[in-house]
Amino acid sequence: MISFAEQWARWHDEHERRRAAPHGFLAITGLHWLTGTPQRFPGVPGKWHAEPDAIVAALESGERRFPAGEDATLRHGDLEIEVTWRGGQGVLRPRDPAHRTRVEYRGTPAYAPDEKWAVPGRFVPFDEPRPVTVGSVVEGLEHVYESPGRLEFTVGGRDLSLTAFNGSTPGSLFVLFTDATSGITTYPANRSLTVPAPEPDGSVTIDFNRATNLPCAYTEFATCPLPPAENRLPVPVEAGERLGSVDGGTAGASGGADRHPFHR
Structure with missing residues (x-):
């Protein structure tokens, strides 16, 4: 029979695997907020802008329209470009498997x-x-x-x-x-x-x-x-994931990967 600790370890190993997936959140290289003016972004093909009902990409192959409120992904070589909306505003997030945050992640x-x-x-x-x-x-x-x-x-x-x-x-x-x-x-x-x-x-x-x-x-x-x-619980919950990384580095950016509505 599998012990409680072994069940947890299997679950956490799988969670870590998903977090460090080639095009997971650790691979994101930028957060680009779109406006009504077409713009170019590093590593992203074409020019992009947002309209009230769509995100619009002017690509070499022609114009692509991504309807408002719908998430999509565009492939460009090894890069995956997340096309999404936040607070009613169009957003691009390129994901590169070779990005330093992912490559150097140790758990x-x-x-x-x-x-x-x-x-x-x-x-x-x-x-x-x-x-x-x-x-x-x-x-x-x-x-x-x-x-x-x-x-x-x-x-x-x-x-x-x-x-x-x-x-x-x-x-x-x-x-x-x-x-x-x-x-x-x-x-x-x-x-x-x-x-x-x-x-x-x-x-x-x-x-x-x-x-x-x-x-x-x-x-x-x-x-x-x-x-x-x-x-905001008033008691210490000394369980679950902690600060830092397993090699002693610091996890943390501005504020904390599975694909879920809350994993943004």
């Missing part, structure tokens, strides 16, 4: 897995899903996500709760949070945690051992959301 340290941090809790749905506006590591940018309810649980004798968002798989939940370790042993801006779909009676397991850094912990070219104010 992220984490607290040793401990079953006490696989905390039992309860999902309490709202009468109706609520839009929740959160800030971003990019000054002036906001994200709006739908919250179906909150997670209630107890740590160290204290009753706590977290506003939850819809996860990337049906029924699953996703939370952004900080805690009393943030900025000391863990990334200061945010950590993220996926929670499996609640049981019919609302019971859940909130496994903080699987709390992870968002991309803004590694690159200045991310637009990660910040936790809602009520998700």
Whole structure:
């Protein structure tokens, strides 16, 4: 039978593999905000501009239009160019497997897995899903996500709760949070945690051992959301991923990779 620690190690190894994928967030070389004026960007073919209903690329092969609100990818040699929108504004993010951040990445340290941090809790749905506006590591940018309810649980004798968002798989939940370790042993801006779909009676397991850094912990070219104010836990959560890298370097850009709506 596989032990709790072995299960965690397998999960974290896979998470690290995805984070360091050839065209993952560690490969991003720039964050280019588009305007109505056609512009060229380093390493990106053609000229680009944004219109109210599309991002437009003037390429050697002709004009390409990318509809507003839809993400797309353009290949250019080894480069992948992410075409996306943030706060209603068009954005380009080139991804190069040879980018220094990815090539020099040696992994992220984490607290040793401990079953006490696989905390039992309860999902309490709202009468109706609520839009929740959160800030971003990019000054002036906001994200709006739908919250179906909150997670209630107890740590160290204290009753706590977290506003939850819809996860990337049906029924699953996703939370952004900080805690009393943030900025000391863990990334200061945010950590993220996926929670499996609640049981019919609302019971859940909130496994903080699987709390992870968002991309803004590694690159200045991310637009990660910040936790809602009520998700700033007053207790230390000494579980999950930590600050730094396994070779002793510092992880961190401006604020912290799987492909998920919150992994920006």
